[in-house]
Amino acid sequence: MALLETKNLTIQFGGHTAVDHVSFSLPEKEFKSVIGPNGAGKTTFFNLLSGELKPTEGEVYYKGKSLNKVSAVERTRRGIGRSFQITNVFPNLTVFENVRLAVQSKEKVRYPFWKSTRSYHGLAEKTHELLEQVLLDNKAHMIAAQLSHGEKRKLEIAMLLALDTEVLLLDEPTAGMSLEEVPAILNVIRSIKDQGDKTILLIEHKMDMILDLSDSIMVLFNGQLLADGTPEDIMQNETVQQAYLGGYEDGKSVRNA
Numbered sequence: 001m002a003l004l005e006t007k008n009l010t011i012q013f014g015g016h017t018a019v020d021h022v023s024f025s026l027p028e029k030e031f032k033s034v035i036g037p038n039g040a041g042k043t044t045f046f047n048l049l050s051g052e053l054k055p056t057e058g059e060v061y062y063k064g065k066s067l068n069k070v071s072a073v074e075r076t077r078r079g080i081g082r083s084f085q086i087t088n089v090f091p092n093l094t095v096f097e098n099v100r101l102a103v104q105s106k107e108k109v110r111y112p113f114w115k116s117t118r119s120y121h122g123l124a125e126k127t128h129e130l131l132e133q134v135l136l137d138n139k140a141h142m143i144a145a146q147l148s149h150g151e152k153r154k155l156e157i158a159m160l161l162a163l164d165t166e167v168l169l170l171d172e173p174t175a176g177m178s179l180e181e182v183p184a185i186l187n188v189i190r191s192i193k194d195q196g197d198k199t200i201l202l203i204e205h206k207m208d209m210i211l212d213l214s215d216s217i218m219v220l221f222n223g224q225l226l227a228d229g230t231p232e233d234i235m236q237n238e239t240v241q242q243a244y245l246g247g248y249e250d251g252k253s254v255r256n257a
């Protein structure tokens with residue numbers, strides 16, 4: 001069954017169509033990557049899925065129900081988690097305190113009628129588990145502001161995992177990382193995948209990472225869905241190759257490089 005789907009999802013900014021009639025389907029437990037050149041509409045597509053932006057046309061469905069009238073907060077509560085940039089982190093709190101707050105906030109959202117469903121120790125235990133999973137347990141007591149860029153991205157992932165959502169929308173987790181930091185984040189994402197309980201949509205530019213992780217790949221170009229298939233299909237797809245190498249116009253004509 002498709003967990004997350006879109007039908008003709010479209011958004012225009014002024015005269016520019018950033019996401020253009022995209023219909024896609026993400027089966028439960030699948031790992032799908034979203035690729036495409038800069039400005040293709042990948043982040044905007046995520047913003048439409050998570051509810052930060054409202055479509056001009058088309059629909060997002062989760063578990064068969066339309067989300068168009070559902071707020072971003074309610075989408076998270078229902079199970080669609082989006083990694084936010086580090087702006088959501090309290091820079092003057094420690095890594096541990098940041099993750100614990102995220103664990104706590106999830107408890108409040110999920111069980112608003114209970115004062116405390118987990119004891120203080122329960123929260124701390126869950127926090128340690130998450131820090132271990134993202135390989136940050138040795139930095140638990142560091143002030144968040146002092147983390148390296150790569151470590152901040154790991155913290156962001158831990159805070160996303162704390163929300164315990166079924167779907168994870170990961171927007172370029174390796175962006176701005178040094179080459180040495182990439183393998184660690186790849187390991188973190190692979191370990192999340194290997195646990196087997198998440199449905200994941202990943203925006204990335206690093207092809208080796210995409211090929212390593214993905215069950216399927218969708219390609220956006222000028223806001224349109226150019227192709228969607230297995231990694232093998234996508235690598236062999238001529239239109240995709242030409243779009244990357246040469247340029248693709250109005251979804252019809254292909255110009256050679």
Ligand SMILES: Nc1ncnc2c1ncn2[C@@H]1O[C@H](COP(=O)(O)OP(=O)(O)OP(=O)(O)O)[C@@H](O)[C@H]1O
Pocket residue numbers: 013018036037038039040041042043044045
């Ligand atoms: N809020 C906005 N207002 C106006 N234009 C926008 C807005 N958000 C995005 N755009 C435009 O929509 C297009 C798609 O942008 P988007 O950030 O989704 O691309 P992307 O594929 O994520 O690119 P990148 O790989 O560089 O992150 C771009 O032309 C961008 O300038």
